[in-house]
Amino acid sequence: MLSDKNHSDKHDLMNQSIENRKAVWSVIAQIPYGKVATYGQIATLAEIPGHARFVGHLLANLPEDSSLPWHRVVNSGGRITNPNSLAQAARLEDENVSCRDNRVSLKMHHWKL
DNA sequence: TGCCTGACTTACA
């Protein structure tokens, strides 16, 4: 039926949205200790290329008790754009990832590439 | 419904 198809489409879109979130979280969880990844690459690895901003949105709404290594995510230039850059920089330093002026060396610490 | 904003990115001046 038509109404059923319509309902089914919405259902699929919602499920896809949920799957995308799970995919992003999964990728971030795989970033190894002492390494960092960019929002864009995370989106690509999560099979949703071009959705870097979506990744940032998820991290911004991440629960505080989350076990995800959110501090290992930086922008394409290796810069920390997290509003709470202090906490992120501190966490990275704890992993021996130098980040002066909220910037890390992707050349040295980028995961893959 | 439309417009603005934000933990983005790439391209170009």
Add this chain to the structure above:
DNA sequence: CTGTAAGCCAGGC
């Protein structure tokens, strides 16, 4: 290196 512009997505008002 700084500023603009365009593209992308979700939320808030």
